[in-house]
Amino acid sequence: MRVLYIHAERFTWDVKDPASDIRDEPISGKANNALVIFATVERGDIPDEGFLRQIARDIIDVANKVKASSIVIYPYAHLSSELARPYVAREVLNKLYEVVKSEFHGEVYKAPFGYYKAFEIKCFGHPLSELSRSFKPEGAKVE
Numbered sequence: 001m002r003v004l005y006i007h008a009e010r011f012t013w014d015v016k017d018p019a020s021d022i023r024d025e026p027i028s029g030k031a032n033n034a035l036v037i038f039a040t041v042e043r044g045d046i047p048d049e050g051f052l053r054q055i056a057r058d059i060i061d062v063a064n065k066v067k068a069s070s071i072v073i074y075p076y077a078h079l080s081s082e083l084a085r086p087y088v089a090r091e092v093l094n095k096l097y098e099v100v101k102s103e104f105h106g107e108v109y110k111a112p113f114g115y116y117k118a119f120e121i122k123c124f125g126h127p128l129s130e131l132s133r134s135f136k137p138e139g140a141k142v143e
């Protein structure tokens with residue numbers, strides 16, 4: 001999984017057209033003082049508890065470091081050329097959302113999977129406000 005973390009003073013997303021047969025409810029939204037997680041699920045990623053906890057731990061660690069009051073999981077198919085199939089990607093992101101929500105003290109949001117979306121973001125610009133990560137399942141066969 002490839003992720004881009006942006007610590008944003010304000011983040012809003014507006015659902016547009018469907019972009020996949022596999023999709024969530026089309027709910028737009030906004031969050032303030034949010035750690036926005038632009039997340040691309042890659043081929044080989046699995047909805048495995050241990051893998052997801054590893055990612056959730058890092059997300060929450062950064063959210064606490066930057067004193068974010070909310071976290072947004074944002075499905076984003078643009079950070080890798082090795083995309084997981086939509087069915088798997090949606091399941092991985094929905095489970096990641098559940099793990100983060102169960103362990104973070106603040107609000108946790110998930111933008112809907114499977115759509116084109118407009119978004120507005122105001123990045124704080126401090127040294128930890130833009131970070132990227134790559135997570136691989138333990139012992140996963142790397143093609």
Ligand SMILES: C[C@@H](O)[C@H](N)C(=O)N[C@H]1[C@@H](O)[C@H](n2cnc3c(N)ncnc32)O[C@@H]1CO
Nearest residue numbers: 019040041075076077084089113114116117
């Ligand atoms: C398009 C752009 O504006 C929007 N932001 C978008 O990316 N929409 C994506 C994700 O919501 C989801 N999606 C599909 N495959 C994946 C994947 N492997 N990982 C994450 N999301 C995925 O399905 C949509 C179409 O690819």
